[in-house]
Amino acid sequence: MNKPVNMFDFLKKTKEGIKKTREALGSQLASIFSRAKIEDSLWDELEELLITADVGVATAAKLLDRVKERTKKEKVTEAAGVRGILKEEMVRILLEPAASMKTAPTAYQPGPLPAKPWVVMVVGVNGSGKTTSIAKLAHLYRTQNREVILAAGDTFRAAAIDQLKLWGGRAGVDVIAHQPGADAGAVAFDSIQAARNRNADVLIIDTAGRLHTKFNLMEELKKVRKVLAKVDPEAPHEALLVLDATTGQNGLAQASHFREAVGITGIVLAKLDGTARGGIVLAISDELKIPIHYIGTGEKLEDMAPFNAREFVEALFESNQA
Secondary structure, eight states: OOOOOOHHHHHHHHHHHTHHHHHHHHHHHHHHHTSSSOOHHHHHHHHHHHHHTTOOHHHHHHHHHHHHHHHHHTTOOSHHHHHHHHHHHHHHHHHHHHHHSSSOOOOSOSSOOSSSSEEEEEEOOTTSSHHHHHHHHHHHHHHTTOOEEEEOOOTTOHHHHHHHHHHHHHHTOEEEOOOTTOOHHHHHHHHHHHHHHTTOSEEEEOOOSOOSSHHHHHHHHHHHHHHHHHHOTTOOSEEEEEEEGGGTTHHHHHHHHHHHHHOOOEEEEETGGGOSOTTHHHHIIIIIOOOEEEEEOSSSTTOEEEOOHHHHHHHHHGGGOO
């Protein structure tokens, strides 16, 4: 059994994951909020800083409109008071996607899973960190003493199958795989049957990240989803999209295509530790309306944390608190 983790570990990982972002914003935020009174320049500088952090123009404008409205309503006159409101409104944006979804998706959590096996379909473009994110997710579930099986559904690339087997070995979980070029639907079918036969708790299915055309890729993903649904009408229980945080706003366009094809329930934001533009989490939540479930905080198997909006925002501002 893998070593159990606790919420303190996750908070520590979150802080480590956004270290570059915090360092990039820290002194500037401290300067903005150290002023005695609120001036027009404060809003201009805040907007510029948010956009620099990859929050996005539209999301930054929405965020600051809300902050301005509350500042006026609550009769806040000191710049220091704006900081608390800004933090609260950031958390609000990050929590809105989950609240607006008709059925709240179940991410990593202690206690019994709602279904067995709990089927997680993972999608994303090649190079986004999909395979390593799958292994990290498997490791997280293993820390809860759950039995996990991985499915090598990216049959389009032989290297993808080998890579998943390698990471599966590191995570201590079995991998169901066919030959390169095999039907991905067949892999999905065999893997869910194997998970049932072995009484596994969780099945995580890798999928293709590139085919000859975008249309072919999306049709392939739809087919895999249909195969799973034939075996279990509720499967997949989660459809996670892996996005590379270092690509910033470019990743948002990718996400819309995947959302239409497979009905994404959550985002895995990989490589967050590799960018100083961690504000992308706000853009994702606001523009895509999909909740962030996990963040990648490093290169090791243990370097993933379930996303907590309040912890994330607190960690972002931590070095600027008095």
